[in-house]
Amino acid sequence: MLDKRYDPKEIEKKWYDFWIEKEYFKADSKSDKPPYCIVIPPPNVTGSLHIGHALDNTLQDIMIRWKRMSGFNTLWMPGTDHAGIATQNVVEKDLNSKGTDRHALGREAFIEKVWEWKKLYGRTIINQLKVLGASCDWSRERFTLDEGLSRAVREVFLRLYEEGLIYRGEYLINWCTRCHTALSDIEVEHEDRQGKLWQIRYDFVDEEGGLTVATTRPETYLGDTAVAVNPEDTRYTNLIGKKVRLPIIEREVPIIADEFVDSTFGTGAVKVTPAHDPNDFEMGKRHDLPFINIMTGDGTMSEEAGPYKGLDRFECRKRVLEDLEKTGYLEMTQDHDHALGHCYRCKTVVEPYLSKQWFVKIKPLAEEAIKAVKDGRVKIIPAGWENSYFDWMENIRDWCISRQIWWGHRIPVWYCESCDEIIVSRETPEKCTCGSTELKQDEDVLDTWFSSALWPFSTLGWPEETDDLRTFYPTSVLITGFDILFFWVARMIMMGLKFRGEQPFHHVYIHALIRDAEGQKMSKSKGNVVDPLEMTEAFGTDAVRFTLAAYAAQGRDIKFSEERVEGYRHFLNKIWNVARFISMNVDNETEVRSISDIHDSKLSLSLADRWIMSRLSGVSRDVNHALDEYRFNDAASLLYQYVWHELCDWYVEMIKPDLSSTNAESKSAALSTLIYVFESALALMHPIMPFITEEIWQQLPARADVDSLCIRAYPVYDEKLHNRESEKKMDIIINAVTGVRSIRGELNISPSRELKVFIKTTGEVEEVLTDNMTFIMKLARTAEIETGSEISVPKNSATAIKSSMEIFVPLKGIIDVDAEITRLNKEFSKTEKEFTFLSRKLTNVDFIEKAPEAVVKECRRNYDEYLDKLQSIRDNIDKMKELEESD
């Protein structure tokens, strides 16, 4: 006997351990079964599980468990990401709090420290995934910095370098002055800011007056090496070639002409700072201007900034403005909004900074990756994201892959101290071709995303040609949020195509972002973060998983509310109670028959039995279909609807008389059917709610012949169970029952009062009603039901009109005639509205001629039905009125 309430805690742990012990999650690289593989988006090794992870991994687990039960050789490949900048920041923060820093420690000791940190905290998120129920093959778990993956990284670097797709050069890159490293373009987050536009006058060198330029960054004037105007701009054509003098520092720079300059903006003259602005950089190249770097890596002013040397860049701006103001060179200040780039890891304002970096020449890789999506080798779901993908890929710029941090894959490049040789190698080289052993490895490490781009094949053993790789690559689907579409998904496609010749996955399923109940993005600083583990503590993991699945409709962000989790916990409680109900009805005498007995008609099933079986078959079909299209919310609501509103509300109620009957045969049929459909429903729900379903399943008196629900065959559409006839008949019964209930409810008749009911009907409908009288009487709580075509309205009756039947409930002495007339009038006008709509449609010649025949036919049928119904209601109202008058 099950406990009165479902208590998730111990149960969850028990079954997770059981699954692991039985190795159900282990993939087989030599299996004959069709493969199904998902690689996990590797969470940051020092991170902890947030609600976005919970969603992402629940969806993956649903797919994996579903496919595993459906007979696939499944591999859910788990692992973690070393997350270079993020992890280094965390450890540096810790060092800072202890009064030291990484420079004091030195490179080797610092890296040692990070590894220690990883050992301490690196399992946190993995353990949290296990709490969530993730059925990963943990025996294959990988880490982006482990040996195998590092080999893959060096192999890819080398091959790209040899093909000329990796190069080194001095360019203007995005520099985070706090993280002290270069960033790629997408690692910069742009944010609109209210700013100022300042106009500064530069005096002419050889004549009176000056030229005014507009800028949002006045401090960079210290690095100006020209002033540019548009060659077409007649205001300035006579000035081209002349010189101006920069205020205060008195450097002389030329006035040049460049098409880039927009003469309508500002004053039409722009200061050119080639070392501190991307456009100016290009202009500098075009005009062969000097590049003056006025800043150092930590965002303070360099030697080149003259009197401002040593100042922080923002302090410098203030001082420059003050000085320009004082000397009269600041001519105007106006408001000006513009987007400002911030570091995606620490939110510091990013600085365009001139430095020597490694880049991937990305266009050739991107072209292939665009093709793969265009020709359908990779399908992005929902397809709307393909546009973003193409847009980004088509305008992609070379990828800066070197980072000036220590935690990561060190760039496999060595420089000879004796000659100019550059050695790129898989293994650490002993000596240079010139014979020198004085080799120095490049100081930088690679962008973390460089290694994660290889994840789908590096985790499977590449560059080794492993069984895993042969079996599971390309993987089946990648499930992730849109926020890393460019960072990760696009790059995996590029690298997968390049190094495997095949796309890394067939599908990319992109799910929404989870926001708080007000629609705000969750963030630690706002304090509106929902901790999924707190949720699982409070409501159980299954309730959280079910909620996430139910929320996961395509194409819209999720506003997460705890109340909804609470609501679905009620669903679990409902499931639990069906199980209790079953266990209460199982006894030693009653034989529980198998599905094959049912199929072989070895026991006679009631209409209810046949109906719930048929519905099971239909729901199985629909759930499979929904999951096949990643419509998780549909799958969840189909199951919710079936279990609660069909199985519990109708079926269980209908078989109660059979279960308590002394007729062994009918009890056996009902109980066998109940257990069969419930066992199947548990299987259908298992991918979404693995724990409660396993717990109950293990205690069922009859079930499929396997040791765990997680390897039971997933239910599918069963033609033998499909039974349209029974569904049609059930509709009639449900109509009759709800008809009586409506009368009871609306006229406030106590449920304890047993009613006598007359139903006027004919033919097949009457047959169905008489055949199932016990069901109807039980569900409608009636003492007696009379059916027939000749039934006339008894005195003082309430009436309900349903298709093909009129239901009368005589309520002598109780009925309020006025109330009943009101009720019928309401029903009449409701019906009339429908009716006039239909009749208007049918009198429309165009509709009759142009609409498909089936639609017109349907419309006619409804018309007739509503016409009958209206007539019946009218009649009944008249009779009521007669009654009223005769009284």
Place this chain on the structure above:
RNA sequence: GGGCGGAUAGCUCAGUUGGGAGAGCACAGCCCUUACAAGGCUGGGGUCACAGGUUCAAGCCCUGUUCCGCCUACCA
């Protein structure tokens, strides 16, 4: 500046080839009917943002408008 998405019941949202709208929660009434009060039954509630258009027929397709998100961008 460009692109994408959203606006449907009081709230949160479904609505898959166009055939006059659904769920959960909330609300109201009745009920402890021996699985479940975390429950049962019944009921009220919607100009599908606005304005046009296509069509026999529009929540759905087209155009425009308003409001709200997001992505992207080198106008200093």
